[in-house]
Amino acid sequence: MFTGIIEEKGEVVAIDRAGGGALLSVRGPIVTSDAKHGDSIAVNGVCLTVVKTEGDVFTVDVIKESLDRSSLGGLTEGSAVNLERAVRADQRLGGHIVQGHVDGTAVLLSRHPGDSWDDLRFSLPEPLGRYVAEKGSIAIDGISLTVTAVDDESFGVSLIPTTLKLTTMGERQVGDVVNIEVDVIAKYVERLVARQ
Known part of the structure; x- marks a missing residue:
């Protein structure tokens, strides 16, 4: 984990x-x-x-x-x-629970630099859309991020300067393919509810 x-x-x-x-x-x-x-x-x-x-x-x-x-x-x-x-049991969980089991890929659709952060928009593969919620967590290329907006075909995130500097997200260009992992808790909740 x-x-x-x-x-x-x-x-x-x-x-x-x-x-x-x-x-x-x-x-x-x-x-x-x-x-x-x-x-x-x-x-x-x-x-x-x-x-x-x-x-x-x-x-x-x-x-x-x-x-x-x-x-x-x-x-x-x-x-x-x-x-x-992998996280040790005695460490803080600073981001969210990420399994490292990628659910699919997305494409960077747009990038809008701001004064203190960048807003990025990614494609949202149809089967994964139901697990992505505004203000929910998503992992993009392993980075724990908060979803800022979502619709049927795409989702957005905002990146602070630290994330831009210390990860590959600062170098990503429109058209680049990234790995995405949706929130595992959402997948388990869906499965439990479906069995009722």
Whole structure:
């Protein structure tokens, strides 16, 4: 489990594609500082398992399912990625409950810079729309954000300077594809209600 509070921006240093999956190596000195084989690290919001560490680089296996359902398949050497280690039970939950199980992708439709923040609008895949609510939580590329507006086809978020500086969101351009994970609590509530 993660919080959506990004610890650092990392850099993809190698991608070895084979058999429909990939071996992904990422430089991230903070998240690698205590990482060991079997640990979970979220890369752009996708929970991945560490298979090797070497200096400030960690390597993860990415299965075909993850490549198909997320934007990880579009990464190249040199790509910047958001990184977060799994939360420990004794830490504050600063963002919201993020599983690292990406529900789908969205496209950045518009970006409006403000004096102190940027307003971004993203496409909203139809099957996920029912889980997105104004003032609710959503994870975009692993970042815990608050939904500022929502309609049938899109949703908006506002980004403070810290988020713009410390995550990949400051670099995203119109047309870029991002990973989204909706609030897991909404999915469980829907399932419980449907069974009544």
